[in-house]
Amino acid sequence: MTFDRYKFDAGQVIMEDDTGHRVIDTTAPSLNLIPAAKIDKTAGNALNIVFPNFIYAAPQYEYFSGATGGGPPFQERCTTYVMLPGQEWGPDAGGAYALPDVLVGTLPAGTDLIDLFGSLTHTNQPDQIFGQNIIPLQTTVAGEKISFFGGDVMLEFFGIIKRFAVVFQSGQNVYLRRKQSVASGLHRIKTIADKYQGDVFYQTQAPPFPFYDVHYRHHQGGPDACSLAGSIDLSSTWQFDFEVTPINYQDQ
Amino acid sequence: MVEIKMKMTPEAFALWRPDENDNGPFTDPVDHLDRVLVHSEFNNFVRGPFATTPVTHPAVAGVAASVSPTSGGFLVSGQLVVTRHNVLAHNLGYPPRFSIAVDGEVLSSGWLIQQVGNRGRIVYFSSNSTHIIVTGVGGSDENALPAIAKTYSVVAYRNIAAEAEAPQFKITPDRLIAGQGKLDTNERHMRVALGSESPLYIPGGSLVDVSGGAFRTVTPKGTVLDQPGYNGSFSPSASSVQVTV
Numbered sequence: 001m002t003f004d005r006y007k008f009d010a011g012q013v014i015m016e017d018d019t020g021h022r023v024i025d026t027t028a029p030s031l032n033l034i035p036a037a038k039i040d041k042t043a044g045n046a047l048n049i050v051f052p053n054f055i056y057a058a059p060q061y062e063y064f065s066g067a068t069g070g071g072p073p074f075q076e077r078c079t080t081y082v083m084l085p086g087q088e089w090g091p092d093a094g095g096a097y098a099l100p101d102v103l104v105g106t107l108p109a110g111t112d113l114i115d116l117f118g119s120l121t122h123t124n125q126p127d128q129i130f131g132q133n134i135i136p137l138q139t140t141v142a143g144e145k146i147s148f149f150g151g152d153v154m155l156e157f158f159g160i161i162k163r164f165a166v167v168f169q170s171g172q173n174v175y176l177r178r179k180q181s182v183a184s185g186l187h188r189i190k191t192i193a194d195k196y197q198g199d200v201f202y203q204t205q206a207p208p209f210p211f212y213d214v215h216y217r218h219h220q221g222g223p224d225a226c227s228l229a230g231s232i233d234l235s236s237t238w239q240f241d242f243e244v245t246p247i248n249y250q251d252q
Numbered sequence: 253m254v255e256i257k258m259k260m261t262p263e264a265f266a267l268w269r270p271d272e273n274d275n276g277p278f279t280d281p282v283d284h285l286d287r288v289l290v291h292s293e294f295n296n297f298v299r300g301p302f303a304t305t306p307v308t309h310p311a312v313a314g315v316a317a318s319v320s321p322t323s324g325g326f327l328v329s330g331q332l333v334v335t336r337h338n339v340l341a342h343n344l345g346y347p348p349r350f351s352i353a354v355d356g357e358v359l360s361s362g363w364l365i366q367q368v369g370n371r372g373r374i375v376y377f378s379s380n381s382t383h384i385i386v387t388g389v390g391g392s393d394e395n396a397l398p399a400i401a402k403t404y405s406v407v408a409y410r411n412i413a414a415e416a417e418a419p420q421f422k423i424t425p426d427r428l429i430a431g432q433g434k435l436d437t438n439e440r441h442m443r444v445a446l447g448s449e450s451p452l453y454i455p456g457g458s459l460v461d462v463s464g465g466a467f468r469t470v471t472p473k474g475t476v477l478d479q480p481g482y483n484g485s486f487s488p489s490a491s492s493v494q495v496t497v
Contacts, residue, residue, distance in 0.1 A: 110285025183465025
C-alpha cells in the first residue's frame with residue numbers, strides 16, 4: 001500500500017485529491033470558518049440601521065412675471081423649493097454630520113477576515129424626490145441570502161444622493177459604518193408651493209405703470225405669496241439580518 | 253523547520269503548530285486561532301456546484317427629458333431598469349454561501365461595473381435554494397446606457413456537517429476523511445493559493461467609498477472606478493487575499 005497522496009513530514013502536511021490538487025497544504029492554509037465564534041445578528045438580534053435625514057438649506061423662492069412689448073404684466077408665478085446642499089456624513093464628519101460606527105460584536109483573537117451572510121430589508125424608505133424613489137440597491141428578495149467578503153454594501157442610489165454601509169473588523173471588534181453623501185452644489189428636491197396666475201388684471205392707468213402697485217401679488221411678501229414652510233424626510237432605515245463569522249487562514 | 257502536530261481522538265481531529273507541545277489548540281481551538289491549521293470544529297468554504305457564466309446586461313434606453321406630472325415642473329430624463337440573471341443552478345435546497353468573481357476578482361455585494369458619463373450600472377448578488385442570482389441596476393439619461401457583457405465565475409459553497417457515524421480519521425491510498433466527514437480529500441475547499449496556482453482575489457476589507465454624491469470602487473487587484481463627481485481620496489487599507497477553490 002502506498003500513500004503518495006499524503007505527506008506528513010518536514011514541517012509540512014499535504015493531502016491531495018485524485019487530480020493532484022492539494023486539498024490540504026499547510027504552507028497554503030485553508031480559510032477556516034469559526035462557527036462557534038460567529039456573531040449572530042439574525043431574527044430578533046437583527047440590526048436596525050438608521051440613516052438620518054439630511055440637513056437642508058433655506059427654501060429657495062422663485063418669482064417671475066410676464067409682460068410683452070413693455071406693456072403691463074399679464075401673468076405671474078411663484079415657486080418655492082426645499083433645498084439640499086452638498087454634504088458628507090460619516091464617522092469622520094464633524095458635528096451634526098457625524099455618524100458614529102455601530103458596534104456589531106467581538107471576534108476571537110487571530111481572526112483574519114470576516115464572512116457575511118444574511119439579508120437586508122429596507123424598512124423605512126425616504127420620501128420621494130420630485131416623484132422619484134431613491135433606489136434601494138440591495139433589498140433582499142424573500143427566501144434569498146447575500147454572501148460576501150469585504151463588508152461593503154451599496155444601499156441607495158439617486159443621482160445626487162448615495163448611501164452605503166460597510167461591516168468591518170477593527171482589532172477584535174466588528175463595526176458597521178454608515179456613510180451618506182450628497183453631490184456638491186445646491187439642489188432643488190421638492191416643490192413646496194407653486195402658484196400661477198395668468199390674465200392678471202391691472203388697474204387702468206396710463207404708462208408708465210406703477211410696478212409696485214399692479215402686481216407682486218405672488219411675490220414673496222405679497223398677499224398671495226408661495227409658502228416657505230416645507231420639509232422632506234429622506235431618512236432611511238435598513239434591517240441587517242445577518243451572521244458575521246470569523247475566518248482564520250493563518251496569515252504567516 | 254516549522255513543526256506541525258496532528259491529533260485525532262473519537263471527538264476531534266486537528267492539525268496545529270505546537271507551542272511547547274501543548275494541546276490547547278486541539279482542546280480549545282477558538283482561543284488558539286493563530287496556531288490552528290485544521291480542526292474538526294471549524295467549517296470550510298467547501299466547493300459545491302460552480303460555473304463560469306457569461307451575462308449580457310441589456311442596454312437601457314435613453315428617455316428624452318420631459319416634464320413628469322410629479323416632478324414639480326422639472327425635466328426628468330432617463331430611466332432605471334432592474335434585471336435579474338440566474339448565473340448558477342446549484343439546486344442545493346438551501347440558499348448557500350457563494351462567491352462571484354469577474355476576471356479573477358471576487359466582488360462584494362453591490363458593485364459598480366459600468367460607468368459611461370452620468371449613466372451607470374451596479375450589480376449585486378444573492379442566492380436562493382436553487383440558484384445564484386446577479387441583479388443589475390442600470391440607469392440611462394437622455395442617452396442610452398449600452399449593453400455590457402460580463403463573465404461571472406460563480407461558486408456555491410456547501411454546508412458540511414459532521415456525520416455522527418463517520419470516523420474521526422480514515423485513510424486509504426485514494427482518500428482521507430477526517431472530522432467525521434468535514435475534511436474529505438474528495439472535496440475541494442478554499443485555501444490560500446500556492447504560487448503555481450492561478451489565484452482568485454478576495455477582498456481583505458472595504459473596497460468602496462462614497463463622497464461628493466458618488467461611489468468609488470476599487471477591485472481586489474486595485475482597479476479604480478469612480479462615478480462622476482467623486483471627490484474623496486479613498487484607497488483600501490487591507491490587502492486582498494489570493495486563494496484557490
